[in-house]
Amino acid sequence: MADEFVARSLEEIRFWSRIMKEHSLFLKLGFRCEDTQLIQEANGFYSVFEQIEAKANAFTTAADPQQIRAFNTEVCTAVSHIWVWKRKILGLILTCQLPGGNNFPLLVDHVSREANYFRNRLHELNDGQLEPLADAIIDENVFFLKIMADHAKFIGHLLDPSERKLVDQAREFSHDFDQLLFQAQDLSSMRPQSQTVPLLDQFLDQNRVSVVSLRDFKKTARDLIEACRIKSIIHPLLADHVYREAERFLTIIDMFERSLPGNSAN
Numbered sequence: 254m255a256d257e258f259v260a261r262s263l264e265e266i267r268f269w270s271r272i273m274k275e276h277s278l279f280l281k282l283g284f285r286c287e288d289t290q291l292i293q294e295a296n297g298f299y300s301v302f303e304q305i306e307a308k309a310n311a312f313t314t315a316a317d318p319q320q321i322r323a324f325n326t327e328v329c330t331a332v333s334h335i336w337v338w339k340r341k342i343l344g345l346i347l348t349c350q351l352p353g354g355n356n357f358p359l360l361v362d363h364v365s366r367e368a369n370y371f372r373n374r375l376h377e378l379n380d381g382q383l384e385p386l387a388d389a390i391i392d393e394n395v396f397f398l399k400i401m402a403d404h405a406k407f408i409g410h411l412l413d414p415s416e417r418k419l420v421d422q423a424r425e426f427s428h429d430f431d432q433l434l435f436q437a438q439d440l441s442s443m444r445p446q447s448q449t450v451p452l453l454d455q456f457l458d459q460n461r462v463s464v465v466s467l468r469d470f471k472k473t474a475r476d477l478i479e480a481c482r483i484k485s486i487i488h489p490l491l492a493d494h495v496y497r498e499a500e501r502f503l504t505i506i507d508m509f510e511r512s513l514p515g516n517s518a519n
Contacts, residue, residue: 269371274302283356339365387448402430413484468499
């Protein structure tokens with residue numbers, strides 16, 4: 254159990270610290286030139302999470318669990334700070350105090366939700382109180398389906414309007430994931446009666462099909478952006494960022510499917 258705690262903690266931190274670092278960069282790119290204080294704060298968070306990422310990569314799974322527990326607490330404090338910062342930015346945008354900036358309110362809310370998710374994961378690991386499998390399947394899918402729906406909306410808005418086919422595809426993915434999210438929320442509201450193995454298995458299968466399609470779309474878009482073959486204002490790193498999060502979701506779906514009772518891959 255100690256080995257599993259160390260491995261899972263490091264895996265979460267390695268993935269999400271990079272995400273938090275990149276959020277700092279993306280938000281900075283959306284600020285106005287005169288927002289020097291916010292730009293400076295973004296640079297500070299970038300540095301903090303770059304250091305956390307490096308520290309996490311330096312650990313091995315043979316690390317002392319108590320040392321990792323202390324590291325989780327340290328990271329959790331940093332994540333709490335960036336969450337507060339992101340919510341502050343959202344408030345400034347929604348009260349029209351940053352006119353002319355390029356950060357969508359939904360994007361700022363989106364990145365703050367990911368920070369909150371990361372923080373909760375660290376708390377769960379340190380407390381040793383991970384959700385029961387059936388609850389985790391529903392809650393993780395509700396979270397990630399919303400993330401994927403947001404990504405499709407961002408891609409559609411950041412592509413040049415003249416890229417009509419790609420814009421239409423992004424809108425279709427947005428609609429698809431909105432519908433999947435509504436279905437997941439319905440399944441959630443029917444708990445615990447909805448938490449049967451057949452229903453959960455079908456739930457995961459259906460979501461997997463759509464996530465694979467979106468992942469492949471993101472990969473194509475990323476490759477086209479990196480090769481300068483399409484018109485957009487999407488930063489190449491942002492294109493890779495959303496691709497990695499789709500891959501993350503698929504990994505989680507795989508893990509859940511293997512864990513369901515009766516699965517031959519158990």
